Amino acid sequence: MMFRTIGQKHFMDTAAQKNPAKLPVVGVTLGDVNGIGPEVVARAAAEADARCRVLVIGDGFVVRRALDLLKLEREVRSVDKVADARFEPGVVNVLETKTLQPSDLQPGKTTAAAGRATVLAFDAGAALAKSDEIDALVFGPVHSDSIKASGLRKRVVTPEFEQAHLFLVSGTLRIAHLTDHMPLRKVIDEAVKEERIHALVKLVDAQLRRWGVARPRIGVAGLNPHCMYEEDTNEIKPAVERAAREGVDVTGPVSPDSVFRQCIEGRYDVVIALYHDQGHIAIKTWGFSGNSALYLGAPALLATVAHGSAFDIAWSGKADSAMMSQAIRTVGSLAAGTGFPSS
Amino acid sequence: MMFRTIGQKHFMDTAAQKNPAKLPVVGVTLGDVNGIGPEVVARAAAEADARCRVLVIGDGFVVRRALDLLKLEREVRSVDKVADARFEPGVVNVLETKTLQPSDLQPGKTTAAAGRATVLAFDAGAALAKSDEIDALVFGPVHSDSIKASGLRKRVVTPEFEQAHLFLVSGTLRIAHLTDHMPLRKVIDEAVKEERIHALVKLVDAQLRRWGVARPRIGVAGLNPHCMYEEDTNEIKPAVERAAREGVDVTGPVSPDSVFRQCIEGRYDVVIALYHDQGHIAIKTWGFSGNSALYLGAPALLATVAHGSAFDIAWSGKADSAMMSQAIRTVGSLAAGTGFPSS
Numbered sequence: 001m002m003f004r005t006i007g008q009k010h011f012m013d014t015a016a017q018k019n020p021a022k023l024p025v026v027g028v029t030l031g032d033v034n035g036i037g038p039e040v041v042a043r044a045a046a047e048a049d050a051r052c053r054v055l056v057i058g059d060g061f062v063v064r065r066a067l068d069l070l071k072l073e074r075e076v077r078s079v080d081k082v083a084d085a086r087f088e089p090g091v092v093n094v095l096e097t098k099t100l101q102p103s104d105l106q107p108g109k110t111t112a113a114a115g116r117a118t119v120l121a122f123d124a125g126a127a128l129a130k131s132d133e134i135d136a137l138v139f140g141p142v143h144s145d146s147i148k149a150s151g152l153r154k155r156v157v158t159p160e161f162e163q164a165h166l167f168l169v170s171g172t173l174r175i176a177h178l179t180d181h182m183p184l185r186k187v188i189d190e191a192v193k194e195e196r197i198h199a200l201v202k203l204v205d206a207q208l209r210r211w212g213v214a215r216p217r218i219g220v221a222g223l224n225p226h227c228m229y230e231e232d233t234n235e236i237k238p239a240v241e242r243a244a245r246e247g248v249d250v251t252g253p254v255s256p257d258s259v260f261r262q263c264i265e266g267r268y269d270v271v272i273a274l275y276h277d278q279g280h281i282a283i284k285t286w287g288f289s290g291n292s293a294l295y296l297g298a299p300a301l302l303a304t305v306a307h308g309s310a311f312d313i314a315w316s317g318k319a320d321s322a323m324m325s326q327a328i329r330t331v332g333s334l335a336a337g338t339g340f341p342s343s
Numbered sequence: 344m345m346f347r348t349i350g351q352k353h354f355m356d357t358a359a360q361k362n363p364a365k366l367p368v369v370g371v372t373l374g375d376v377n378g379i380g381p382e383v384v385a386r387a388a389a390e391a392d393a394r395c396r397v398l399v400i401g402d403g404f405v406v407r408r409a410l411d412l413l414k415l416e417r418e419v420r421s422v423d424k425v426a427d428a429r430f431e432p433g434v435v436n437v438l439e440t441k442t443l444q445p446s447d448l449q450p451g452k453t454t455a456a457a458g459r460a461t462v463l464a465f466d467a468g469a470a471l472a473k474s475d476e477i478d479a480l481v482f483g484p485v486h487s488d489s490i491k492a493s494g495l496r497k498r499v500v501t502p503e504f505e506q507a508h509l510f511l512v513s514g515t516l517r518i519a520h521l522t523d524h525m526p527l528r529k530v531i532d533e534a535v536k537e538e539r540i541h542a543l544v545k546l547v548d549a550q551l552r553r554w555g556v557a558r559p560r561i562g563v564a565g566l567n568p569h570c571m572y573e574e575d576t577n578e579i580k581p582a583v584e585r586a587a588r589e590g591v592d593v594t595g596p597v598s599p600d601s602v603f604r605q606c607i608e609g610r611y612d613v614v615i616a617l618y619h620d621q622g623h624i625a626i627k628t629w630g631f632s633g634n635s636a637l638y639l640g641a642p643a644l645l646a647t648v649a650h651g652s653a654f655d656i657a658w659s660g661k662a663d664s665a666m667m668s669q670a671i672r673t674v675g676s677l678a679a680g681t682g683f684p685s686s
Contacts, residue, residue, distance in 0.1 A: 181571065183571075183573070184572075188527060188528050188531075224526050225618075225620060225623075228524065256620040256624055257620050260627075261627050264628070264630070276600070278620065278624065281600050281603060285604050286629060287629070
């Protein structure tokens with residue numbers, strides 16, 4: 001994992017700072033078209049609130065079918081570039097990727113065609129986000145078998161995002177991860193180091209300020225039970241003290257078994273988790289139904305939802321679009337520099 | 344930590360196996376009398392259901408005052424030995440420890456007298472539980488400063504319980520811990536070993552059967568993200584496979600970020616957590632309000648509640664006795680060999 005620090009190119013500015021008058025445009029890909037992605041995206045786009053503009057990225061005919069399935073009477077406006085989109089009530093704008101034929105729609109099946117469409121839409125959206133043509137990208141739920149079948153690559157997310165710090169948001173529980181899929185022993189040996197923790201505290205502080213959190217309150221989890229041991233004292237504590245001296249509102253190390261509950265109850269704006277399961281056990285066991293994942297220190301504001309493509313109920317109209325709507329609201333609000341949405 | 348295995352003396356039998364006709368007697372200490380312990384114990388004892396018999400262990404005049412504070416019209420029957428207790432409606436039996444004077448009641452203050460009373464009541468209750476004069480002990484919330492001031496020892500729980508496996512219960516989430524306050528590095532180096540994990544799986548299986556869970560379904564958490572690394576494959580997997588071959592209904596290693604949520608939703612009766620925070624983050628972040636802690640592999644059935652002595656609201660009548668009631672119900676049901684209570 002690379003540890004990006006503030007001052008590097010990947011520090012994100014927000015749309016609001018560039019042009020406060022402009023409403024952010026959030027690109028949204030459909031994910032695997034044979035899963036529930038098209039349904040949840042179509043509904044979320046159709047019912048998006050006025051605080052951000054949704055631009056679907058994919059095949060317009062798929063969006064049309066999903067809207068019909070859901071009995072949502074909206075016009076689908078197909079465009080070839082972002083500038084052609086017109087954000088009006090009753091209209092769903094789709095940036096056409098022209099990747100699929102109607103015969104490629106095979107609900108519940110993993111296919112190379114769907115995988116290829118998934119990857120190409122992601123790449124198109126990520127490129128637009130990196131070049132500031134859109135302000136953020138939310139990508140719909142993918143299926144890794146389809147992606148592998150496409151032969152393009154193994155995972156939809158590219159290394160520049162995978163190397164960023166995973167940032168999970170679930171209601172008032174927000175968690176920035178120091179490490180991701182790293183063995184626990186290696187986390188202790190290599191990652192729980194004063195420099196790395198200090199850099200992440202500073203990155204979180206700076207990024208949340210840009211996103212509109214006036215004075216981010218950061219809690220840093222300890223490594224050991226009740227922060228009683230060596231690494232808590234020799235690595236985490238000095239990192240926190242140094243950042244605090246530099247003006248960051250940061251507390252820690254906090255007992256790992258308390259810090260997440262304290263965040264849920266409003267004591268912090270964000271918790272820094274030292275390893276994958278420290279953060280993931282907290283957020284997945286809590287079970288609040290609105291998780292989305294962002295990438296902190298990545299070259300663009302990107303989010304995805306916690307649920308999968310749910311092939312078993314695809315194209316039945318049963319899928320719940322709440323998480324997708326919440327992810328769009330979240331990145332829209334952050335891109336506008338107005339902080340995390342309260343609802 | 345000692346790893347007790349089945350076949351050793353600390354394997355617990357239940358009251359039901361010794362005498363199915365007898366209702367279990369649950370001893371309950373008051374904890375620190377200047378905290379909320381007397382209130383929550385008095386209410387829980389006064390309102391206990393008919394499935395177990397509650398015997399308070401402490402000073403009867405303290406219980407009398409707490410019942411008066413709560414406007415609960417009950418007779419306090421002071422006894423000097425368990426056999427003298429008569430379990431009738433409207434009566435709260437108190438096994439007198441004769442440790443305090445009325446002037447020792449100083450709500451919100453830590454005192455040596457209260458600490459001494461806390462320790463002596465615990466020791467009396469633990470001795471009765473070990474000698475089968477009572478079937479289980481629940482101890483009220485203590486204050487470590489009072490205990491230290493007493494000069495008797497530092498903590499109320501004695502080593503024979505501290506060396507057992509902590510077993511947390513919170514609704515449908517039940518967690519047996521392989522280790523407790525051990526540094527995370529040492530957990531990986533010394534505790535996550537096939538032999539130790541296998542022994543705990545067998546102990547959990549045998550103990551839960553005795554407690555009345557017909558065929559315990561056990562989930563074992565992995566160590567690393569998504570169980571992708573060395574220890575998951577070389578230590579945890581063979582331990583689980585060996586226990587499964589021996590007839591235990593055990594699954595694992597299961598991704599640590601999924602196994603606790605799966606338990607909440609009913610897939611397992613209990614999860615084995617490898618380290619303190621793996622289990623504690625899950626149970627404390629979930630936030631279900633009914634936690635109690637048991638000691639697996641200890642010489643008696645003992646439980647305590649997750650909340651503290653809350654000196655700030657002591658003797659105001661505001662304290663919530665739900666956790667104390669739940670702890671009493673839980674050990675009563677286990678001692679009767681009827682499994683975990685459903686409510």
